Amino acid sequence: MSKLRLGVNIDHVATVRNARGGDTPDPARAAILAQDAGADGITAHLREDRRHIGDADIDALMDALTIPLNFEMAATAEMQKIALRHKPHAVCIVPEKREERTTEGGLEVAREENHLAHFIAPLRDAGCRVSIFIAADQRQIEAAHRIGAQIIELHTGAYCDADAKWRAGGCDAEDDLKTRDAELEKMRDMAGLAQSLGLEVHAGHGLTYETVKPVAAFPEVMELNIGHFLIGESIFRGLQPAIAEMRRLMDEARA
Ligand SMILES: CC(=O)[C@@H](O)[C@H](O)COP(=O)(O)O
Ligand SMILES: NCC(=O)COP(=O)(O)O
DSSP states (O other): OOOOEEEEEOHHHHHHHHHHTSSOSOHHHHHHHHHHTTOSEEEEEOOTTOSSSOHHHHHHHHHHOSSOEEEEEOSOHHHHHHHHHHOOSEEEEOOOOTTOSSOOSOOOOGGGHHHHHHHHHHHHHTTOEEEEEEOSOHHHHHHHHHHTOSEEEEEOHHHHHHHHHHHHTOTTHHHHHHHHHHHHHHHHHHHHHHHHTTOEEEEESSOOTTTHHHHHTOTTEEEEEEOHHHHHHHHHHOHHHHHHHHHHHHHHHHO
């Protein structure tokens, strides 16, 4: 099986920095530490409301990194302009709702096919690999293929949420386990479909030490993007050991 890449998302280093409005902790410093710890790439999501990463962070990451940057952004003209200025290795198009706490679902591709095909064409022409953050849904994946995306990133949030509910052990624990396993099954099937269409398959959102292995074991998945949990875990064990443990679990699942 091919080696599974780990993309470390450093957005939530910026969340902590922004809580005080100063310069620390610095997301670019975290990205360099992640790079030194063996991350295969760095992911950063420039939200329209700049609630975590800001424009200057993207400048700093582009300057500092020797590993690829996966730039997550909404499909807006402003973001397209920023991406075209920087030409990161990859651009991942994500849905964004102002009032959401985190990215709630996958991009609606099927209904926006024409618009998105035109939107991603200049990004591809500029040499960026275009990825679509997507639910494990056949209709959406086929549409992602038709618009010319090279990659899909499966949203693992529903699986992780169901796993957390099951581990909490409420009175619906049995149903929660069934939901978790059904989400996993859906992702497995859709990873296979995407690969059969020639799409590269990535996955991420909400992954933890407890949830990473079943997803890492899908042979179609080439890259996992993991952030919030790793940044939280780094408070307790340090960023580099936190990343090393994730890497170990991914390798174990892949062996
Ligand atoms: C799209 C995605 O999953 C990531 O960007 C990640 O969750 C960090 O961003 P938010 O926490 O702002 O959703
Ligand atoms: N695209 C998913 C990502 O970058 C990381 O998400 P999370 O681990 O911060 O939830």
